Amino acid sequence: MNDRISAADFQVAEGTGDWRVTADERASAVFRTGSFTTGVQLVEAIGELAEAANHHPDVDLRYGTVVVRLTSHDVGGLSERDVALAVQVSRAARELDVPADPAAPTGLTIGIDVLDGRAVQPFWRAVLGYEPAVGSGSEEPAPALVDPAGHLPTVWFQQMDAPREQRNRVHLDVYVGPDVAAQRVADAVAAGGRLVTDEFAPDWWVLADAEGNEACVCTWPVER
Known part of the structure; x- marks a missing residue:
């Protein structure tokens, strides 16, 4: 149809x-x-x-x-x-006398400025557990990654013309269970990222992709 x-x-x-x-x-x-x-x-x-x-x-x-x-x-x-x-x-x-709220936000997209999307996207796929957006055209790689379950925000990659000197262009906190956090960190590093610091582990690890965009793999606070 x-x-x-x-x-x-x-x-x-x-x-x-x-x-x-x-x-x-x-x-x-x-x-x-x-x-x-x-x-x-x-x-x-x-x-x-x-x-x-x-x-x-x-x-x-x-x-x-x-x-x-x-x-x-x-x-x-x-x-x-x-x-x-x-x-x-x-x-x-x-x-049911339930009013609609057409003015309410209905979505959220997180943008990352990049020079080489092909180099950084494997990192973001690994750290988020996301997949390439379907139907995003013939561009390679796809300009966006999506949550397979459809719950979390889409992450898209905006092409830059030249490097920017500021320390960071985006920061994400990714919450996962404490039983999978270390493996998520390892997968992200294997996908081209680097460990910035594990000073705060096991509460969170700070990672960066190949261009320095940062993400923290976080767990619930650990009782001490």
Whole structure:
């Protein structure tokens, strides 16, 4: 089925006013439920709608909010199916007296300025456990890395024309379990990174990629 539509088509479709399209060609809506119980009711309603349509969104249930994200993986973007389900989800929210918050943030991207993306991306894939973005064109390497589970921010690489003299252009803290932290550090070093300091281990290790961009592999604070 090729019912792909543009972001503009989605946004002007009748009944999609609660939704906003993000740069990764997903439509997102934030619903302010006010309570966890109401959030569960909304999620249950979304589940029934999704099963009936055989089209399944990503749903994030938190206390006071439910965030819903729609895309059609088979067409690599938005489709008429996303419009139909978005309208139904918004209707279900209204029936529960749950307001949408179209002004709420619906995504986060972390940018890293680089001179040679091919040299630094293996490090970031290793330290984050991310994968190259799908459908990012013919560029090699891909200009972005994504969380396979779809929960954490996308990291993208912006090409610089010349080196910058400041110490660092980005810093990320990556939290992992204490049982895997040392291996994550080793994998990052093997992927072209370097250990800046392990002075604070096992709480955190400071690493850097081939161009000096830093990341800390962190665990929960250790009782002493």
